[in-house]
Amino acid sequence: MASTAEGTEEGVRRRDWIHIAAVSTAGVGGASVLFPLISQMAPTADVLAASTTDVDVSSLEPGQSIKAVFREQPLFVKRLTPEEIEEVNAIDAGGLRDPQTLEDRLGVGNEDILINLGVCTHLGCVPLGAAEGENKGEFDGYFCPCHGSHYDALGRIRKGPAPTNLEVPEFSFTTETTIRVG
Amino acid sequence: MTIRLGGIILGLGLTAVLLLWSLAPGLFTLTSEGFPEKPDYYAFQEENIAPEGGFAFDGPLGTWDYAQLQRGYQVYKEVCSACHSLKYVAFRNLEQIGYTEDEVRAEAATWMVPGIDEKDGSVIERPGLPTDQFPSPYANDIEARAFNNNAIPPDLSLITKARKDGVHYVYSLMQGYNEPDPEDVAKSPNFETPPGLYFNEYFYNINIAMPPQLLDGIVSYSDGTEATTEQMSADVTAFLTWAGEPSLIKRKQTGWFVIGFLLFATILGFLSYKTVWATKKKKI
Amino acid sequence: MSFAWANQYEPKNDFTKWLDEKLPVPRLVYNAVGAGYPVPRNLNYMWNFGVLAGFFLVFQIITGVVLAMHYAANTEVAFGQIEHIMRNVNYGWLLKYAHANGASFFFVVIYMHIFRGLYYSSYKAPREMIWLLGVVIFLLMMATAFMGYVLPWGQMSFWGAKVITGLFGAIPFIGEPLQIWLVGGYAPNDSTLNRFFSLHFLMPFIIAGTVILHIWALHIPGSSNPTGVEVKQESDTVPFHPYYTAKDGWFLGLILIFFSAIVFFAPNALGHAENWIEANPLSTPALIVPEWYFYPFYAILRAFTGDLTIPFTGIVLIEAKLLGVIAMFGSILVWFFLPWLDKSPVRSGSYRPLFKKFFWFGLVPCMAGLFYLGGAKAEEPYIVLSQIFTAYYFLHFLVILPIISQIEVPKPLPFSITQAVLGSDDTPGGKSGGGDNPGEVVKPLPGGDTDGSLQPAE
Incomplete structure (x- = not known):
């Protein structure tokens, strides 16, 4: 800055102030341009709008499952059989890797409908066991073939590398037989 | 030197070709026959009309009039949607x-x-x-043609942007149904309205396949507004403007903010520039 | 480039010292657009547009890359994807409008930049290479802008693509197969859209590379200036930073205010309504015109209405269509020869009375006319007018410039930039003034003298 050689002390200070103000304002402007550039990569309005899923469970028999899609991922909806309920109630939940009871899994006021995200909590594969004839694993629930995680009938992790139980998304009953997930 | 000589020769040559083979015949025709007569052309309305007081969304400070947009939606739903899709909404x-x-x-x-x-x-x-998305009333273009006297009703999602001065065009077209001037019709048979078409002086070739739609009272507004042709035209135009560009008002509001900031930054930049150059005399 | 008095880069701490040895990028920037680049002190605002052009190139690349994240080059969905961007993508409407109008502003800025080059004869030795690279950049920009306009797949996109690729069909013998090859079919289709998207993404980076060459070439002789007198001494220059960074900075803010006014309040003012209608290969819009920045060249294309024939024989030598295509490309190619067509030893138009008359009363109205006529309907009197303006355009560059550069008597030039600015030369022992010394009249150099010495005689 060869130009600042002359000028009184006060002049120098006034100059510095205006340059600092101008450069920082330009910096703020440049930084605010980043906002639209970054937020354009966030989910678009149509994706956000599709973030709830309605499931009709009126024709779901005990032991049957429905595979639905929730937020672009598989959703398992299963009506538990009385035997399964009995079986899982017999186990002490406290000794599990991710301790959750039947009520934790189903929510209050829900007797037998289990809603799980069909996404293994290990690395995101889709576990088997929701459809007829699929491998249900050693605990008669779900089995992830990628790295061998075994889930029980409540979708709780029992064996294998997965750290937590299958995720239960937020849901509510909009009618007696319709569930809104999300 | 050779380049300049070449340039001069090329330039004169090209100009000669242009003047002798293109301009001269054109001028000859012009001088001998005058300007070519314009084909019979109905003096349709080039200037669109606007509702009294304009639209709420007009101008840099515009805002949406939600009651109007909702009335416009009602008009679209009860009248337009019978033939027109709104597929991007x-x-x-x-x-x-x-x-x-x-x-x-x-x-x-x-x-x-x-x-x-x-x-x-x-x-x-x-x-x-x-x-x-809003459903289309027809399965495909062929069905749309078959039901509408061989004219496809255009999708309305972008109609106010896809026509010149589109907002006012839509408003005018809705009210442009009329009878052709008998004098003009007497001048040329071209101005007679063919069967199945309707005279509309805002339509670019005056005869439109769409029958008049927004007849007084064709909808009954739930907010009690009187459903005149004018009122419905304004309402549906406002709705279609929103449908064409839902971000319109947000865009204008963002604009004020951005320009305000730029103004501030530019003034600071100018002062900084003046300070930097203070010791350098620039002009004699 | 090195003026002896240029500031030298000195790394301030251990890290910059280390970096300076391994990869001296800070030194490069310092010497290119920093305090190490001495620039004539008398540049006017016309010299700001180069930096602005660089800004808009970067701006277009950034917004373009971001838009490409949401676009799909498929004729089935392309138009809908634009609507998806406008309606669903966060700030998509802003990005789309900024990119579309950014192209317009890029051209505004480039035209101002070219205008300055033409008036102050920035193309003359020793700066021919800068000019040649500039013309290359302009051609690349035109191609890029044209292909970008096709991407939204509206009516104007489709018919613009069809008409412009149709130009190649005018070339004798190979024209038709060439056109089909370019398009990848008989009319613009999915293949066309995909290759245009690919090239539209690629070419800005080629432009950026050419811009680097353009700036490199600029730094060899240094910037020109409004007097056209070369830099002689330290007092003729100021360091680029902070003097011209400050000037460019505030001017950029000013341009961005205009830009924002368009983007936020009239984003469709520079476009065509028809492009909000999805492409329909079976229905042509009433008036097909390109974007406004192509109007002059489109007017030249349409000016040729008659085949070149041998009179009274009916033998056609060159068809009108081909003549138009040749003239359109020729109108830009002629710029490549400008440094050798205009041999006046005086650069600045301000000191060239005859040149100045032809510039302001010939070329400027001619270009303004061509801008208007390119967007007008193809009917009289527009055709005749565009023929007259086209003729003048070529006469100006190919005939008038060579001749006036030969016969003109220029006005006296200042002794130096410092003297032009301060009225007297402030270097010790320097001369005092051309204004006081009417004897210092510049005489035209003898023809063919190419020693590059453009200094006034002492």
């Missing part, structure tokens, strides 16, 4: 014109949209969901 977008989420869900369910039967995979009609 989704039901969920209606939340932007003042409906609640539940109202939108209920509204969407009043429309039937194409769907697939989950049990046997057959094509069915099912009630709409907020995530669905």
Whole structure:
């Protein structure tokens, strides 16, 4: 800055102030341009709008499952059989890797409908066991073939590398037989 | 030197070709025959009309008039949608014109949209969901032509942007149904309205395939506004303007903010520039 | 480039010292656009547009890359994807409008930049290479802008693509197969859209590379200036930073205010309504015109209405269509020869009375006319007018410039930039003034003298 050689002390200070103000304002402007550039990569309005899923469970028999899609991922909806309920109630939940009871899994006021995200909590594969004839694993629930995680009938992790139980998304009953997930 | 000589020769040559073979014949025709007579041309209205006082969204300070947008939606639903699609708009977008989420869900369910039967995979009609786009009244263009005297009713999602001065064009067209001037018709048979078409002086070739639609009282507004042709035209135009560009008002508001900031930054930049150059005399 | 008095880069701490040895990028920047680049002190605001052009190139690349994240080059969905961007993508409407109008502003800025080059004869030795690279950049920009306009797949996109690729069909013998090859079919289709998207993404980076060459070439002789007198001494220059960074900075703010006014309040003013209608290969819009920045060249294309025939024989030598295509490309190619067509030893138009008359009363109205006529309907009197303006355009560059550069008597030039600015030369022992010394009249150099010495005689 060869130009600042002359000028009184006060002049120098006034100059510095205006340059600092101008450069920082330009910096703020440049930084605010980043906002639209970054937020354009966030989910678009149509994706956000599709973030709830309605499931009709009126024709779901005990032991049957429905595979639905929730937020672009598989959703398992299963009506538990009385035997399964009995079986899982017999186990002490406290000794599990991710301790959750039947009520934790189903929510209050829900007797037998289990809603799980069909996404293994290990690395995101889709576990088997929701459809007829699929491998249900050693605990008669779900089995992830990628790295061998075994889930029980409540979708709780029992064996294998997965750290937590299958995720239960937020849901509510909009009618007696319709569930809104999300 | 050679380049300049070459340039001069080339330039003169090209100009000669242009002047002798293109301009001269053109001028000859012009001088001998005068300007070519314009083909018979009905003096249709080039200037569109605007509602008294303009639209709420006009100008840099415009805002949406939600009551008007909702009335316009009612007009679209009850009148236009019989023939015109609105394919780039989704039901969920209606939340932007003042409906609640539940109202939108209920509204969407009043429309039937194409769907697939989950049990046997057959094509069915099912009630709409907020995530669905507005359905098209026709299965395809051929059906649209067959039902409409060989004219395809255009999609309305972008109509106010896809025509010159589109907002006022739509407003004018809705009210432009008229009788042709008998004097003009007497001058040329071209101005007679062919069967199946309707005279509309704002349409670019004056005869439009769409019959007059917004007759007084064709809808009854739930907010009690009197449904005159003028009122309905303004309402549906406002709705279609929103449908064409839902971000219109947000855009203008952002604009004020951005320009204000730039103004501030530019003034600071100018002062900084003046300070930097203070010791350098620039002009004699 | 090195003026002896240029500031030298000195790394301030251990890290910059280390970096300076391994990869001296800070030194490069310092010497290119920093305090190490001495620039004539008398540049006017016309010299700001180069930096602005660089800004808009970067701006277009950034917004373009971001838009490409949401676009799909498929004729089935391309138009709908634009609507998806406008309606669903966060700030998509802003990005789309900024990119579309950014192209317009890029051209505004480039035209001002070219205008300055033409008036102050920035193309003359020793700066021919800068000019040649500039013309290359302009051609690349035109190609890029044209292909970008096709991407939204509206009516104007489709018919613009059809008409412009149709130009190649005018070339004798190979024209038709060439056109089909370029398009990848008989009319613009999915293949066309995909290759245009690919090239539209690629070419800005080629432009950026050419811009680097353009700036490199600029730094060899240094910037020109409004007097056209070369830099002689330290007092003729100021360091680029902070003097011209400050000037460019505030001027950029000013331009961005105009830009924002368009983007936020009239984003469709520079476009065509028809492009909001999805492409329909079976229905042509009433008036097909390109974007406004192509109007002059489109007017030249349409000016040729008659085949070149041998009179009274009916033998056609060159068809009108081909003549138009040749003239359109020729109108830009002629710029490549400008440094050798205009041999006046005086650069600045301000000191060239005859040149100045032809510039302001010939070329400027001619270009303004061509800008207007390119967007007008193809009917009289527009055709005749565009023929007259086209003729003048070529006469100006190919005939008038060579001749006036030969016969003109220029006005006296200042002794130096410092003297032009301060009225007297402030270097010790320097001369005092051309204004006081009417004897210092510049005489035209003898023809063919190419020693590059453009200094006034002492």
